[in-house]
Amino acid sequence: MTNTSKTGFGATVVIDDPLTVGPEPTSKIVGRAQGIVASADLNEFGYLFVLNFVFSDGKYNGSSLSILGRNQVNLPAREMPIVGGTGLFRFASGYALVKTRFLNASNGDATSECNAYVLHY
Template sequence: MAMAKASFLIIFTLAFCLALGSSKSHKYSKTISPSSLGLKKEKLSHLHFYFHDVLSGQNPTAVRVAAAAMTNTSRSFFGSVMMMDDPLTLLPDPKSKTIGYAQGIYASASQTEVGLLMVLNFVFKEGKYNGSTLSVLGRNAVFSGIREMPIVGGSGAFRFARGYAKAKTHSLDMNTGDAVVEYNVYALHY
């Protein structure tokens, strides 16, 4: 009987070892060095520009793509969803040099104030950041003096970016909804 137990134990141990040895690892991640991707020292960049949100006229840069049944009777336009492709310029004048576009969505997400959920990319078309983007995801309380929204990523020169964008209304036409917003953006990136 002892011999049978010993044989069983040996056979079981061999089978277990063979099963472990033949199983393949299915890892989907590994730790790598930032330098292996060509990433060097992280730097902080400050960008300053103006955002032109035009709702009126024949060529609006922002259009409503969805609304709730109550949106038109809501003080805060709650439920309204806008798609935008707003020019970014060097100066508040819409005819000043365009450096890129703010492309994305903003939605009225507050029932008590004009509080927007902003989901957008700053797409740069000029200078050393041409072809690069910064991604914003945050809350914009439109009638607050200065609003701060997080930078949650980027591409190109802004790969691995993080930081924040400070928005301040430069002008707002209460009849049309057209607005010019000054942005100061601070982004950490490689």
């Protein structure tokens, strides 16, 4: 990470977070959001997201969706491409609309709402 960038450029975090039905901490867990988040912009808070939504509940158990894209967190809503999937989401394409529901800038904790629009076979 560069020590001169106000955005933390170069900082990289690996995540394995609960994937839930709703934004509440008590909401039903249906899988895991696993991947890499990297600060990829010297001037704005823009992150590279490389994520897999791995489902472990219901009819999507064992399936996953893959998201790869830019997440500019200061915008009210961001669009990121869905670039693939497995299981019931094999050959998936589409996009995810992401909104920040909660952000603690001091420790990086965040809750996001993600609405995925998926075409698959």
